[in-house]
Amino acid sequence: MLLYVDLPLDSWEAPMTLQPWSSQRHRTAIGRVGLSAPARQAVMDLQMTNGIQVLDYGCGRGGDVRALEHLGLDVSGWDPVHRPDGELRLSDVVLLTYVLNVIEKPDERRATLAKSWDHTKAALVVSARLRWERNQVKGTEYGDGILTSRNTFQHLFAASELRDLVQDVTAVRCVSAAPGIVYAFRSDEARLAYLARQVAPDAAWLASDDTASAIAAVVDHLEQRGRLPQLEEMPWPVMGLLGHMRPQELKRLAEQAADPLKVEAGAKRSALDTLLFLAVELFHGRSPASGLPIPVQLDIRTFFSSYTEACQRADRLLFKLRDDAYVRHAMNGSVAGKFTATALYVHRRAMSRIPAILRLYEQCASIAAGRPPSWSVVKLRHQGRGVSWLDYPEFDSDPHPRLSSSYAIDLGTLKASHMSYTDSTNRPLLHRKHEFLAPDDPDVPKYQRLTEAEVRAGLYEQPHLIGNEAGWERELARTGRSLRGHRLILRPRVDQLGEGPLFSRVLEDGPSALQHPGAHASQVMNHPESQPPSPGSSTSSSTPHAGMASVKGRPYRVKYAESRPSAARRSLIVSSSRAAAMNSSGSSLRWRRHASTVRKGQKDAGALRQDRKSRVLDDALAVASTQVQIEERVLDLLMRLGAPTVGTVDFVERYADAHGGRGRAPSPRAHVANVPRP
Structure with a gap:
């Protein structure tokens, strides 16, 4: 695809002559499987079919030649280093792919372009690298380009520079097919037919x-x-x-x-x-x-x-394009697209539904700098004149698609810019997808239902925070929601199951809960009253809930009061270090005292609350076994009981370390009432 050696201006077929700094153009050749971007664009735009003769002038290692032959086209390739014996013949379509940008002499670029035009019968496809690729080229300034550490040269063209060069050499009107790709046609009929198809x-x-x-x-x-x-x-x-x-x-x-x-x-x-x-x-x-x-x-x-x-x-x-008020009025009245304070955003499927003046606006920008081959949404500015093509590759499948790249052209200065977000960890994303489409698009109802659900959940209360991935994830966590396809659901209650000295599970949605005080997990799990309430149950989260727990064969009814839930993530902690305390010699005595306190608390509610704060649930974590297996229905019960957060694993570990392994985690809030034995 590239030409790599310095040849005399009058003949590219002459032997190679190196510059004083030893230019090594052949090093710019790359192996390729499949068509290059310019060749692919030409196949789609020029409708190359069987019977069309193609010449790849400066074919490099011949990747495009092999791919075009696989498509059934009559292709030949020539390169001064890799294919010096290739057939240089007059062809319908000639490809000059990324050749001009590796030639350091301006006169030699023009001579090379003229040679390729001499072999063209119908259309010449010229491509080169652009200035917005400067950060991808490492090297020092040399002439009008960059000399790389591999002794290769790169001249980066401006958006309109390449088209002007091709027009000047070929003396025909040229068309910018895409950024860095220019078509030159031998006949006006072929050029007009291409424009009509666009x-x-x-x-x-x-x-x-x-x-x-x-x-x-x-x-x-x-x-x-x-x-x-x-x-x-x-x-x-x-x-x-x-x-x-x-x-x-x-x-x-x-x-x-x-x-x-x-x-x-x-x-x-x-x-x-x-x-x-x-x-x-x-x-x-x-x-x-x-x-x-x-x-x-x-x-x-x-x-x-x-x-x-x-x-x-x-x-x-x-001429109406010059009238800002007319353009703004057309954008505001468009049946398709999202109108904002600065621009109109339209999906490519809805381009045919916007007013003709706006379609002409976008066409003018494509003439100036070329339209990128991959784009999903176009941004038409009404404050000033500029167009941006935004690529959201997963627009249809992702409920909030991430921006992959953007290509913008300022029609006032004709300066083009390109931004890639592929490697970014915090990409911009889209909301309210239905607004970018026409009202009768078949996907609009699905997208609109999602938007309405997100509005009800409060996800759009702070729009300045949700424009990128990080801010959007924080808002989802704040509201306790997650996305499953194009449906907004409650965030899963169990996000993580850990093992080790502290056995923990993290609950992502709703108030966290501690296992019933004094209750072994297997006993709670198998108790008849430990099942979650049925969907038709009238139990409300704003009223205390009751569950059964058993400690050493003695049943207790544990009644949890509703506490104000935290907006952050809650954790359920079951500490094996506290479980060891239950096996100590004084555990039975402590629980007998605990039961006595509970019976007294039935007579005096105030004393019961005071006792709860100081003593009752200090030993709640002691009943957990290091081998406890907490099943989902137990966690569901705890969530429905609305127990408050105990703390994180690190907090409990620090608390235990501070007290020599005998410390007690902060007590959860609960009301405990004695229940006679069955």
Whole structure:
């Protein structure tokens, strides 16, 4: 794909001559599997099919040559180092892929470009690296470029510099197909056909196997374009099936079967597309009507009184771009897209639904700097003139897609900039996806339901905090929510199960709970009253809940009062170090005293609360075994009981260490009442 050696200006086929600093252009060659970006763009845009001859001028290691041969094209490649014996022939399409940027002499660049143009019959595809790639090139300044540590040279082109260079050398009007990719056409017809496809892609024809299906294809074309197709517009299968029918009979059948409302909408759409094409064509110089593509000629004949009238209306549309108030009013009234204080954001699926003046706005930017091949949302500024193409690769699958890259062009200065967020750990993301689409898009209801759920959950209360990944995750944690596809759900209660001296589980949603005081996990789990309340239960989280616990065979009813939940993450801690205290000789005595205190507390509620704060639950953690297996239904019960947070693992460990391993964790809040033995 690259040319690597210094050759005399008059002949690239001459032997290699090195510069005094030993230029090593061949080192810029890279091995590639599959097509390069310029070759892929050319295959899609120029509609290269079987029978097209392609020459890769400066093919490097020949990656594009092999890939194009695999597609069935007639390809040859030449390179002064890797393929000096390659066939240099006159070809329909010539690729000059990342060659000019490795040549350090400006005159040699022009000579190389002229050589490649001499081998071109139809279209020349020129590509080079751009200035926004400067941070990817390490080296020192040399001439008008950069000399790298590998003794290679890189000249980084400005957004419009490459197009101007190609136009100057080839003496034809060129088109910026994408950033750093320029097309030069031998004929105006080919250039205009390409522009027409960019404005209004060719209508897809329905498959036809018999006369009935061929007529159905004509009806579909009538509804899409607002007019009947001419014979020369039809594909060969349809033309062969309908060739025996008279035009008047075909017209009568198609008009009877077509939907009048769809035909009217198609006619309006085709008229606007024609105006948009004529306005864009003005930047390249308008050709006579006979030089326009046949579909455009037929649209002008059908929807306008004359070619002159169509051009005048296109000129008026173009001049309206200078009117800030008109552009802002068009953005505010657009049925598709998200209108903000500075710009309109539109998904690429909805571009055909925005006003023609805004579509022309985006087309002008693509002419100036090229439209990137991958983008999801376009940003059209109404304060100043600038366009940004934003790439969200997972727009359809991710409820809040992350920004991968952005390519922007300032129409006032024609300066382009590119930003990549691929390696960023805190990428910008999108909210309210439905606002970027047209109202009748099939995905809008799903996206809108998600937005409404997020609004109810309070996730948009602080919009300045949720523009990136970190801020959004904090808001999800604050509200106790998480996303499952395009559904907002309560955050899972159990996020982590740990093992070791301190056996812990982290509850992500709702108030944390401590296991029932004095209750062994296996006893609580198997007790009939330890099951979670049924969905139809009237138990409310604002009232105390009761559960059964058993300590050494003595049942107690444990009643948890509701405490004010913390907004942060809560933790359930079961300490094995406290479990060892239960096995000490004084454990039975302590629990007998505890039971006595509980019985006294039934007579005096105030004394019961005071006792709870000082003594009752200090030994709650002592009953946990180091081998305890806490099942999900026990955790669900504890969550429903609404017990408060005990603390984190580190807090309990520090507390135990401070008291020589005999310390007690802070007591949870609870009300305990004695229950007679069964």
